[in-house]
Each structure stands twice: as structure tokens, then as C-alpha cells.
Amino acid sequence: MGMIREKLRIKNQIIKDMLGEFLGTFFLVTFAVAASAQYVLTDLSSFLTLNFANGMGLVFGIYAAGGVSGASLNPSVSIALCLSGFIPWYKYPFYTVAQIAGAFTAAAVQYGVNYDMLNAYDGGNRTTYGPTATAGIFSTFPNPKVSTLNCFFDQVFGTFILAICILCILDKRNFMPLDKGLIPLSMGGIVFAIGTCWAGNCGYAINPARDLGPRLFTAVAGWGIEPFSYRNWQWFWIPIVGPMCGSTLAYIIYQLFIELHWTPLEPEPVDAIVVTANGTKEKSMELIGVDNHAFKSSKDDELDLATKL
Known part of the structure; x- marks a missing residue:
């Protein structure tokens, strides 16, 4: 048995990092999509439980991968962590690929888990909008009353809040939790709070992988091109570009308001x-x-x- 374990053990750090990011993002998106399915397809869920599940998905995703890759589980958060020096830049594309793949796989698994309920709800007619639309179970779509420009600023601001709170928590000179095991709970609390405050405009994706991975799945699983062509192709890029801008802004603001003003630490x-x-x-x-x-x-x-x- 020990010989088999030794043969299976991967020694390449970048591959270990990718496996960690894949599994962590899989957990994150599994909880998010499953909660959305319960919310849309049954009477067993509420908006509060939906947000709670999204927060707990991040908690368990970080517990799964935090000791391996750091568990950013989000390409926009990875940018903030790269800018801050937590993650080397050369790892960024590897992390992003693993995160999108983990999100895609999570959507595929939840499609299978909820297959019969989906058919009972929409009669097998997979649609993006209308009274029996189900594409929103997997990825985010805007409130019809909210403009595309408003949605863009929503994603910038939501991810700004997420990323700047993460930087605060990870800063050892700030109020970092004394026990690192509490960090995932802190991170999950951020997502729960964001969901309860800013979900109304466009569903608080605040994570390009969490949105793009499942959107790619729906495009190949029966919904066709509509998840991408929605609003004349003026929506799908918002949960990708907006979070990237928001996390970069979070790094700049945290540097200007907090990080640059610490007294330099001597080696301990x-x-x-x-x-x-x-x-x-x-x-x-x-x-x-x-x-x-x-x-x-x-x-x-x-x-x-x-x-x-």
C-alpha cells in the first residue's frame, strides 16, 4: 500500500496547486449551484439559505485546498494575491485554468444530481429567460430592471469588497485571526454578507471562474448559445471583467490606506x-x-x- 501511495504522490508543486484549486473551486461551485437549484426547483429553500450555502461553499473550499495552494478559488482574487506577493505571477494562468475546470465540473455534477427535477420544472426545454428559465441556476443573469452599466459597477464594487476584506484578513499586521483555521470562516462570512447586501442587481458572481465555468457547461448541455448571447452579448463578460477590475482596485486602495503605512518589520x-x-x-x-x-x-x-x- 505504501508503494502505491508513493507512486501516486505528485511532487511537482504547480500540479499540486492546480489539483488543490480544482477541488476547492469544485466545492465552492457545488454548494452555490446546488443551493440555486433548491431555490428555483423546490419550495425547500429561501434567499437566506441560498446566501448561507454560497458562504459555506467557500469555507469548505478553503479547508480543502488552503494548505496546498492557498485556495484563492477565484481568478479575480488571485490577481489581488499576486499583486500582494502571496502568489507568484507565473502560477496565475495555472490557477485560472484549474478554477474554471473545477467550476465546470461542479455544474456538470449538479446537472446530473438535479436532472429529473429540471425536467419536471421546464419539461426538458432548456431556456435562459422566461417563466421556466433554468440557466440562472448555474450562472448569473441581471435583473431586467438593471442596466448593463449598473451591473458592471455592481460587479466591480462587490469584488472590491470581497478582495479588500480578504487582504485585511491575510495581513499579519492587521487583525488576522489568531488561529488560521478561522480564516475560512472569515472568508465565508464575507461572501454571505455580500450576498445579503448586493444580490439584487445581478446575483453577485464576484468570481469569473464561478460564473464562466457553469456558463460554458450550460452552453454545451442544452441551453445553446443563449447564456452567452443574452442581452445581445452585452452580459456574459460583466462577471468576468468587473471582478478583475474590482480586485485590482481593492489592492490599490488597501495599499494606499493601510499597507504602505505599517512600520517595516525586522526579521524575527x-x-x-x-x-x-x-x-x-x-x-x-x-x-x-x-x-x-x-x-x-x-x-x-x-x-x-x-x-x-
Whole structure:
């Protein structure tokens, strides 16, 4: 058994990161789509439980992948984390591909889980708008009363709130939770709060992968081109471009208002025992995190990647 585990163990860090982002995003979107299906197809759900499920999906997604990839689970959040130095830029396209694939797979699985209820609801006629529309179970669509421009600013602002709160939580010099196990709960609380405050305009996608992955699935699973051509092709790009702008703005604002004004930290020393050549033990000073992968620079990661490839 140990030999099989050793054979299956992946040593390439970027592949491990992609697997983590895939699984974490799968959890996130599974809860989001399943809650939407319950909300649309049954009388068992409410708007409050829908938002709660979206928040808990992020919580469990981070628990699943946080120790592997950091679990950004969102291309727009990944941009903010890259700008802040938490994620090396060369990993960004790998993270994005894994996140979209995880979201697509989650939508496909929930389509199968809810297949009979979908047929009972729309008679097998998959539509994007109308009284029995079901495309909105999988990806977001705007309120008919809200303009495209308003929706764009909604996505910019919603993702700005998400990303800047994440930066606050991850900043060790700010009120970072003392126990890292509380970080996922904090993140989930942000999504729950955003959903209860700003879902009315266009469903608070605030995540290009969460929206695009399921939208791609609906396009190939019976809804046709309508999920993309809705509003004369003036909608589908909003949950992609808006969040990217919002997360970049969040990084800039956090830098200008908080990050730039911290007093620079000196390296924190710890005692370490070193055995010298003559066999005596002496104390020396080492920097915390020197041998920890999370503390390596982008160049160190690139060197590791090059040697593993």
C-alpha cells in the first residue's frame, strides 16, 4: 500500500496547486449551484439559505485546498494575491485554468444530481429567460430592471469588497485571526454578507471562474448559445471583467490606506541548536520560515519548478 501511495504522490508543486484549486473551486461551485437549484426547483429553500450555502461553499473550499495552494478559488482574487506577493505571477494562468475546470465540473455534477427535477420544472426545454428559465441556476443573469452599466459597477464594487476584506484578513499586521483555521470562516462570512447586501442587481458572481465555468457547461448541455448571447452579448463578460477590475482596485486602495503605512518589520529571530564539527552544541539564530515553502520568493519557486520539470 505504501508503494502505491508513493507512486501516486505528485511532487511537482504547480500540479499540486492546480489539483488543490480544482477541488476547492469544485466545492465552492457545488454548494452555490446546488443551493440555486433548491431555490428555483423546490419550495425547500429561501434567499437566506441560498446566501448561507454560497458562504459555506467557500469555507469548505478553503479547508480543502488552503494548505496546498492557498485556495484563492477565484481568478479575480488571485490577481489581488499576486499583486500582494502571496502568489507568484507565473502560477496565475495555472490557477485560472484549474478554477474554471473545477467550476465546470461542479455544474456538470449538479446537472446530473438535479436532472429529473429540471425536467419536471421546464419539461426538458432548456431556456435562459422566461417563466421556466433554468440557466440562472448555474450562472448569473441581471435583473431586467438593471442596466448593463449598473451591473458592471455592481460587479466591480462587490469584488472590491470581497478582495479588500480578504487582504485585511491575510495581513499579519492587521487583525488576522489568531488561529488560521478561522480564516475560512472569515472568508465565508464575507461572501454571505455580500450576498445579503448586493444580490439584487445581478446575483453577485464576484468570481469569473464561478460564473464562466457553469456558463460554458450550460452552453454545451442544452441551453445553446443563449447564456452567452443574452442581452445581445452585452452580459456574459460583466462577471468576468468587473471582478478583475474590482480586485485590482481593492489592492490599490488597501495599499494606499493601510499597507504602505505599517512600520517595516525586522526579521524575527528564533533560537536554534547547531551541532559543531567537534561535537559541541551551540545556539545560533535563524529566520522564521526560511525553509517553509510559503516564505519562498517567486524566484525560489521558479527554480523549484524548473528542477522538478
